[in-house]
Amino acid sequence: MAEKQHLYLVDGSAYIFRAYHRLPPLTNPEGTPVGAVYGYTTMLWKLAQDLDAADGPTHLAVVLDKSSHSFRNDIYDQYKANRPDPPEDLRPQFPLIRDATRAFSLPLVEEPDVEADDMIASYALAAQRAGWDVTIVSSDKDLMQLVSEKDGARIDMLDTMKDARIFIPEVEEKFGVPPHLLGDVLALMGDSVDNIPGIYGVGPKTASKLIAENGSLTAALDAAPDMKKSKLKERLLEGREMAELSRVLVKLRCDCPLPIAIDDMKLAGIPPEPLAQFLETHGFNSLLKRLEAGAGSPGRTTNLDPAKADMQGAPASAAGNAQPLPEMPPVDLSAYECVQTMERLEHWIARAADARLVAVDTETSALDAISADLAGISLALGPNDACYIPLGHGGSDMFADTPQQVDRDAAIQALKPLLESDAVLKIGQNIKYDINILARHGITVAPVDDTMIMSFDLDAGRSMDGIGGGHGMDELSERHLGHTTLKFKDVCGTGKKAIPFGEVPLDKATPYAAEDADVTWRLHAHLAYRMPGEGGVRIYQRVDRPLIPVVAHMEREGIKVDRAELARLSETFAKEIARLEGEIHADAGTSFTIGSPKQLGEVLFDTLGYKGGKKGKSGQYSTDQSVLERLANDGAPIANKVLEYRQLSKLKSTYTDALQEAINTRTGRVHTSYSLVGAQTGRLSSTDPNLQNIPIRTEIGRQIRKAFVPEDGNVLLAADYSQIELRLAAHMADVDTLTEAFAAGEDIHARTAREMYGEVTRDTRAQAKTINFAILYGISRWGLAGRLGVEADEAQAMIDTYFQRFPGIQKYIVRTLETVRERGYSETLFGRKTWFPRINSKNQAERQGSERAAINAPIQGTSADIIKRAMVRMLPALQEAGLGNVRMLLQVHDELVFELPQTDIAAASPVIERVMADAALPSVTLDVPLGIEIGTGASWDDAH
């Protein structure tokens, strides 16, 4: 029997309207707007690429509206009458949609006097009659009428923007009736966009209820006279005629003549040449590169990673698309405007809306986004085309005049539509900060691009000659623009004499603030230009960019800590510290600063004369934990006391004291700040305070975790990836023994012990665990020897055994190092690069250090990618499950912490588990399952 045919019908006209509103204002090299065309092209690409997929197309055609007039206008002259003209910069894109379709060599259907919907209906039913499956690529609710299954041939829909399949249950869920009754519902409720009247006062809810109860529109209208007296009854009686007219209007014509036979819509390989030409003409360089990389057409090539078409999360940004690099004149600080009236503000807002790409920077009174006050906002629309809008300036001198400025709340109301518009891309340097500042003024800034993160995704780990390897704006400006920015300290001063930005006079504030926005705009142009050619698009668009609002939101949530509990602990610790101090001084026979490693070393090794003091390169004795533990074993009672003293001082100063200070006075919670560019591997880092290193390993430290608590009625839920890095190592090195052990849910360290030593005892398991971790970090015989307390050759023998037992691991290490040496960077499964500029260094220590980091980076980085993907999907998944009260508070590398009502635990746990376990999909299918461990409780400690 022949394979089943599957026809995809693309509703091209509807798509470009949606693409237009979701995509940034890209232009081709000639300056013609092509944002929507780009979106359309990527969609076709993705569809064509699914040619060999299980449910992919065997046949494909695009259907477009030919003219604005159709037979429906003859029936009802008001049909679609109140539709506004398409936006100015969309109009030139309509003909380009045809060009794009032809470039893919796809059949195109355009018929006069009927709408695209009618042609789609006619084709869909014809194909279904022939026994084919049909997928309509659209999200138009009218087309949902066609969803059906007949003799095993199904018609379904695909919304490529939401990546959602719509079949009968989805229609029923949305409208409360099966698809064949949908036309009746639509007729009753009407449609303001198409100007279909329906019945006045009847919306989707009432309409679907009436149809569901009566079985059809006619029956519903017939039943009206018998209804008990109500507003609805009157409306049904009065509106009968309009409803019947509407029923005709929403009915799809299924009998249009078919200009192209369905058999001729066969999707074969797509000739690359016309497509390449089209992509080149419009500057779609990222797609062009892919086409070339695939050495063929999207419909045929197997080189394309499905992840690249995995459009989850982010609306497109300018980064990664066609971006010619504009000419940029030198920065001119005198070119900036200080916006002091509503008229000028409106002018800038209008221009920004027109430009559809604006660099934004907020100036505030402090560095902490959760409590800092807004001092002003700067905007940039191009090089030297920038302004500063002071909103909270006034001298500290009470007698000085407050400078003229727009009323803050009025300005915020005026800026809100711009900053929230889907059609305007907001770019910022660390825009998470600005998002959080503006969130407190009721503005949800979106969509965004972030130059700091773009830089990180291109250049993580790279150090640039003399300029440094960071991603701060001043550094980026030096590196990419050769421009030295004004420094904050030159404007606000430094140290004690520093003044808040709101007290800086406007003639000094304006050049500083506007320059930041100008430089951000310029950096964005540079980085967006580099993105596609240097492989930054995938990780930026799929992982890091969609994460920005998610992390911003977590920071705003914060977590509650029990201040009284911390204070109690501080006091207990203080007493204990004082006692130990006395004893240590007595043991030493002298009073000294225990917290000074220098003095402590001298006391231990000179005054008291203990053996084994080793000085480092600074000429100082080492007194760290391992040294003190050794001394304690050799019978030095003072050593244990110092260790205990150290532990308590650490806990008190870093945690119990500092966390009390960190409680925000406004929210009563602790708000950390996450850096998305903090760790070279792609991990997040947490500062002010660091909530990623709260004690857990010792009993006394865990008391601090007990102070992290939910609000009354809630619980904390902690969800951990179990052994994720070892699982990823097993997958990436392709070690069957380990992947099978993980699949079987075995204790992986025990399994390693069995493989290496033939038996599992407490000892061999512990050794195997150490070796497993050593592998992840790039092993050396000395390092392992030190950890295990054995000689180096014994450690070497274990390493040899390990590699013999798991040859895949050794191959992975060799392979990874080879590619890093050759290309200069490592890569995660999701395409995140980390650069190792010293991998070929002549300095052995430097080189070996880089090698160890390079072995670890793909594993640690892939783990980071996975949890980031889980975070991006988490709240939408919970929302969809009706769990809007679940709050995601913290991320600790392989753990997510949530706060939720006690009553939601049972429903939320499986959703959280599923999102985390499936986070690699669909981009990457792992050979190992990702195990998730979930706990709940009345504190963070209890949740473990």
Place this chain on the structure above:
DNA sequence: GAAATCACG
């Protein structure tokens, strides 16, 4: 501001 130490994954 660097160095030493130690909290976490």
Place this chain on the structure above:
DNA sequence: GACGTACGTGATTTCC
């Protein structure tokens, strides 16, 4: 023949 030994972070303290 010396190097200096596990990957990735951030906060605190002391001392120069």
